[in-house]
Amino acid sequence: xxxxxxxxxxxxxxxxxxxxxxxxxxxxxxxxxxxxxxxxxxxxxxxxxxxxxxxxxxxxxxxxxxxxxxxxxxxxxxxxxxxxxxxxxxxxxxxxxxxxxxxxxxxxxxxxxxxxxxxxxxxxxxxxxxxxxxxxxxxxxxxxxxxxxxxxxxxxxxxxxxxxxxxxxxxxxxxxxxxxxxxxxxxxxxxxxxxxxxxxxxxxxxxxxxxxxxxxxxxxxxxxxxxxxxxxxxxxxxxxxxxxxxxxxxxxxxxxxxxxxxxxxxxxxxxxxxxxxxxxxxxxxxxxxxxxxxxxxxxxxxxxxxxxxxxxxxxxxxxxxxxxxxxxxxxxxxxxxxxxxxxxxxxxxxxxxxxxxxxxxxxxxxxxxxxxxxxxxxxxxxxxxxxxxxxxxxxxxxxxxxxxxxxxxxxxxxxxxxxxxxxxxxxxxxxxxxxxxxxxxxxxxxxxxxxxxxxxxxxxxxxxxxxxxxxxxxxxxxxxxxxx
Numbered sequence: 001x002x003x004x005x006x007x008x009x010x011x012x013x014x015x016x017x018x019x020x021x022x023x024x025x026x027x028x029x030x031x032x033x034x035x036x037x038x039x040x041x042x043x044x045x046x047x048x049x050x051x052x053x054x055x056x057x058x059x060x061x062x063x064x065x066x067x068x069x070x071x072x073x074x075x076x077x078x079x080x081x082x083x084x085x086x087x088x089x090x091x092x093x094x095x096x097x098x099x100x101x102x103x104x105x106x107x108x109x110x111x112x113x114x115x116x117x118x119x120x121x122x123x124x125x126x127x128x129x130x131x132x133x134x135x136x137x138x139x140x141x142x143x144x145x146x147x148x149x150x151x152x153x154x155x156x157x158x159x160x161x162x163x164x165x166x167x168x169x170x171x172x173x174x175x176x177x178x179x180x181x182x183x184x185x186x187x188x189x190x191x192x193x194x195x196x197x198x199x200x201x202x203x204x205x206x207x208x209x210x211x212x213x214x215x216x217x218x219x220x221x222x223x224x225x226x227x228x229x230x231x232x233x234x235x236x237x238x239x240x241x242x243x244x245x246x247x248x249x250x251x252x253x254x255x256x257x258x259x260x261x262x263x264x265x266x267x268x269x270x271x272x273x274x275x276x277x278x279x280x281x282x283x284x285x286x287x288x289x290x291x292x293x294x295x296x297x298x299x300x301x302x303x304x305x306x307x308x309x310x311x312x313x314x315x316x317x318x319x320x321x322x323x324x325x326x327x328x329x330x331x332x333x334x335x336x337x338x339x340x341x342x343x344x345x346x347x348x349x350x351x352x353x354x355x356x357x358x359x360x361x362x363x364x365x366x367x368x369x370x371x372x373x374x375x376x377x378x379x380x381x382x383x384x385x386x387x388x389x390x391x392x393x394x395x396x397x398x399x400x401x402x403x404x405x406x407x408x409x410x411x412x413x414x415x416x417x418x419x420x421x422x423x424x425x426x427x428x429x430x431x432x433x434x435x436x437x438x439x440x441x442x443x444x445x446x447x448x449x450x451x452x453x454x455x456x457x458x459x460x461x462x463x464x465x466x467x468x469x470x471x472x473x474x475x476x477x478x479x480x481x482x483x484x
Contacts, residue, residue, distance in 0.1 A: 001016050001018055001019070001024060001065060001070050001071065002016070002017050002018075002019070002070070002071055002072055002073075002074070002433035002434070002436050002437050002442070003015070003016055003017075003056065003059070003070050003072070003073045003074070003436070004073075004074050004075075004076070004241075004426070004428070004430055004433030004434075004436070005055075005056065005073065005074070005075045005076070005156070005159060005429065005432060006075075006076050006077070006241065006426065006428035006432060007048070007052060007076070007077035007078065007155045007156055007159055007238075008077075008078055008238070009031075009033070009041075009043075009078050009097050009098060009099060009155075010030060011028050011029070011030055011031070012028065012029055012031060012048065012051045012052045012159075013026060013028040013055060013426060013428075013429050014026070014027055014028070014055035014056040014058075014059040014429070015059060015426045015429035015430065015433070016059050016060070016065070016070070016433075017429075017430055017433045017453070019437070019452065020452055020453060021424075021430055021433075021434070021449075021452060021453025021454060021455075022423075023425060023430070024063045024065075025059045025060075025062035025063035026059060026062075026425075026426055026429070027055045027056075027058035027059040027062060028055055029054055029055050031043055031047060031048050031051050032044070032047065033097065033099075034094070037102070039100065039102045039104070040096075040100055041096070041097040041099040041100040041101075042094040042095060042097065042100070043095045043097055044095075045083060045091040045094065048095070048155075048159070049158070049159060049162045052159050052162075053162075053220070053223040053224045056225065056226065057223070057224050057225045060224075060225045060226070061225070067225055067226055067227040067230070068227050070226060070227065070230055071230075071231070071436070071437070071440055071442060072230065072231040072232070072233060072436035072439055072442075073216070073230060073231070073232045073233070073436055074210075074232075074233050074235055074241075074432035074433050074435040074437075074439070075156040075159055075160050075232070075234075075235030075236075075432050076156055076235055076236055076237065076238040076240070076241030076242075076428045076429070076431060076432040077155030077156030077159065077235070077238055078097075078098055078155050078237075078238055079098065079154060079155075079173055079176045079237045079239070080098035080129045080130055080131065080154075080176055081096045081097045081100065081129060081131075081134070081154070082095065082096045082131055082134045082135070082138070082152060083095045083096075083152070083153040083154060083155060083157065083158045084145060084146075084148075084149040084151070084152055084153070084202075085149065085150060085158070085161070085167070086150050087150040089161055089167065091158075092145050092148040092149050093142070093145045095155070095158070096134055097129075098129045099129065099298075100128070100129055100134070101128045101129065102128065102134075103128040103129075103134050103136065103137040104128045106133045106134075106136035106137045107128045107130065107132070107133030107136075110132055110133060110136060110194050110195075111125050111126055113194065114126070114193050117193060118193060118194075119273045119274075119275060120181070120273055121180065121181060121187070121189065121190055121193065122175075122177075122178070122179070122180070122181055122187075122190055123175070123181040123271055123273050123278060123279030123280060123291070124176075124273075124278040124279065124280070125275065126194070130176065130177065131152060131176065131177040131178070132177055132178070132194050132196065135152070135194075135196050135199055135202075136196065139196070139199075146199065146202075149202055150167075150201075151167050151202055151203075151204045152199070152202040152203065152204070153167070153169060153204060154169055154173040154176075154237075156173070156235045156236070156237075156238075157169045157173070157204065157235075160213060160232055160234070162220060163214075163216055163217070163220045163226075164213055164214030164215060164216060164217060164220070164232045165217050166213045166214045167204050167205065168204050168205045168206070168207045168213050168234055169204045169205075169206060169207070169234070170206065170207055170208065170209040170211075170234040170235060170236050170237075171184050171206060171209070171281040172236040172237040172280065172281050172283075172292075173236065174186065174203075174206055174281070175280040175281035176237070176278075176280060177190075178190040178191055178203065179281065181271050181273065181279060182271065184281045184289055185206065186200075188200055207234040209233070209234050209235060209236040209240070209283060209435055210233050210234070210283075210435045210436075210438040210439040210446075211233060211234050211439060212231045212232065212233055212439050212440065213232055213233065213234050214231075214232060215228070215229035215230060215231055216228055216229060216230040216232060231436070231439065231440050232436075233435050233436050233438075233439035233440075235432055235435065236283075236431075236432070237280075238428045239257070239263055239265060239292070239294060240282060240283065240292060240431070241427070241428040241429075241430075241431030241432050241435070242255065242257055242263075242398050242399075242427045242428050242431060243265065243267070243282075243292070243396075244283070244430075244431035244434055244435070244446060244449075244450070245398070245422075245424045245426075245427035245428060245429070245430035245431030245432075245434065245454070246396045246397075246398050246422045246427050246431075246454060247396060247422060247450040247453075247454035248267070248396040249267060249282075249283065249446055249447070249450060250392065250393075251267050251268065251269050251285070251290070252266065252267065252268075252389060252390050252391060252393070253266065253267045253392060253393065253396070254266050254382065254385070254391045254392075254393075254396070254417075255396045255397075255398070256378060256382075256395055256397050256398075256399075256411070256419075257397075257398055257399040258300065258301060258374070258375075258397060258398075258399040258400065258401030258407065258408075258411065259300055259398075259399030259400055260298070260300055260301055260302045261296055261297065261298050261299075262296060262297050262298075262299045262300040262340075262346075262374065262377050262378055262381060263294065263296045263300075263399075264294070264295045264296065264378060264381035264382050264385060265292050265293060265294040265295070265296075265385075266292075266293050266385050266389045266391060267282055267292055267293075268290065268291045268292075268293055268389060269288070269290055269291075270291070271291040271293075272291075272293060272389070274384070274388065276295055276346070276381075276384040276385075277293045277294055277295035277296075277381075277384060277385060278293070278294045278295075278296075279291050279292075279293050280293075280294060283446055285446075286445070293385060293389065295346070295381035295382070296346075296381070297344055297346040297377065297381070298343040298344040299341055299342075299344060299345055299374070299377045300340070300374055300377075300399075301374065301399065301400055301401050302342065302343060303338070303340040303342055303352065303373065303374055304318060304367075304370055304371065304374065304401075306342055307367060307370045311363050311366060311367070315400070315404075316404075318367040318370075318371075319367070319371065319404050319406055319407060321364040321367055322364050322365075322367040322368035322371055322406075324364060325364070325368075328406060328409065328410075329368060329371055329372065329407065329410040330464065331368070331372055331464075331466065331469050334356070334358070335356070335365060335369060335372070336354050336355060336356040336357045336361060336365060336366070336369045337354070337355045337356055337369060337372075337472065337473055337476050338352070338353070338354055338355075338366075338369035338370045338372065338373035339351075339352050339353045339355070339373060339473075339476065339477055339480065340352060340370065340373040340374050341353075345477075346377070346380060346381060347380070347477060347478075347481065348481040349477065349480070349481055350480045350482075354366065354369060355476050355480070371407055371410060372410065372414075373473070374401075375407070375410050375411045375413075375414040375415075376414055376466075376469070376470055378411060378414065378415065379414045379415055379466075380474070382395075382415055382417075391417070393418075394417065394419060394420040394459065395412075395415060395417050395418070395420070396419075396421075397411065397420065397421050398421075398422070398424060398427040399427075402421050405458065405460075408421060408458070408460050409460045409463070411460075412460035412461065412462045412463075413462050413463060413464045413465075413466050414466050415462070416462045416465070416466075416467075417462060418459060418460065418461050418462070419459070419460045420456045420458070420460075421456070421457060421458040421459075421460075422454050422455060422456055422457060423454070423455045423456075423457045424454070430453065434446070434449040434450075434453055437449055
């Protein structure tokens with residue numbers, strides 16, 4: 001078997017898979033987020049490790065297997081934020097999460113300082129949750145933390161450090177910050193551009209995502225139940241693991257996560273820099289570098305969570321109510337529009353809103369508007385990507401929204417593209433496990449891993465033309481942006 005650990009910002013999962021990618025057991029645990037000041041989002045790093053170790057232990061118990069059956073361990077985790085450790089590998093402060101926004105002023109100053117050169121050199125520009133902005137904030141407000149730090153890690157790197165005792169990161173995570181867009185290696189020129197060159201000492205060694213970094217230590221074995229010496233690979237950013245776990249790894253492959261964030265990404269053989277997306281390192285193909293172009297916004301299924309919280313019910317009940325009118329999520333001409341910008345938007349925005357709401361509209365109409373607004377936001381991102389990349393084949397979908405055939409169909413209609421859903425209920429964990437399999441030779445390469453592990457279980461063909469609804473949605477969003 002292969003073990004994959006998928007560490008999000010609020011939930012950490014551990015899942016065991018057989019060598020055909022079939023899920024054998026999964027366990028998860030929630031982590032506590034603290035906000036000691038406005039805009040701060042932090043997590044105790046040792047507590048995150050405790051949750052991860054407990055999830056691994058419970059997954060092994062649920063599978064009822066001998067630990068020697070686990071051939072290797074892979075990890076995936078959320079990107080951005082900052083996990084600082086000292087020379088002994090201990091945290092110097094709580095982890096700063098990707099939802100943190102304390103560094104708004106610092107990130108804006110870096111964008112002004114670097115200008116277009118940041119986009120050209122790195123494939124993205126600094127934002128408050130990015131390590132560049134956070135390093136600038138720490139330099140100005142908490143210099144003692146940087147003085148004590150020996151390495152700047154990402155979430156999965158911290159968990160792997162606790163498993164094997166080795167400090168490292170991989171190119172998919174490293175490319176969020178200070179790697180050269182073309183060489184995919186750490187770049188002192190990037191740090192100099194941001195005025196952060198004194199912190200080059202914090203950049204950890206870079207290892208391939210599927211490289212075996214070390215074996216499970218005796219201490220980690222006692223906490224997790226894994227066999228001492230079990231190989232652990234470097235791992236990757238969770239969006240890359242999702243793409244791998246659903247088999248969207250070919251050039252031109254489009255993958256989407258219908259989850260808390262609206263994640264839309266396409267694989268390319270060459271990087272294309274554009275402010276509408278981030279161009280980051282992807283897994284190489286037969287030694288040739290590739291890039292994952294990610295157009296994202298925090299404008300996803302969290303909007304449905306809000307609507308359910310306000311109007312009562314569950315996700316399933318909300319989708320059922322919204323679908324009851326036509327046995328499907330069919331928008332009508334007088335349906336209200338919903339702008340899914342509760343937590344942010346990909347365009348200048350005044351925030352979320354319901355527009356066109358009338359006295360005869362019901363709770364079900366509100367749910368329907370929310371579901372439509374989320375997929376129309378996905379269309380904005382995919383349209384941006386489609387302006388520069390040929391999109392090959394059907395879009396592969398994962399995330400909580402993929403469990404709903406109705407919502408998946410509405411997404412296909414909105415994109416005017418076929419949408420495929422695979423058998424991956426835990427796509428990130430499966431992608432991490434597949435990397436582990438490549439690392440120890442179970443699979444010759446990632447393509448062989450996909451052939452062995454990924455199966456399409458549902459396909460949606462676009463059936464309704466939503467071009468007019470999309471054009472009106474964009475017009476509403478642009479009109480209300482003046483009130484930001």
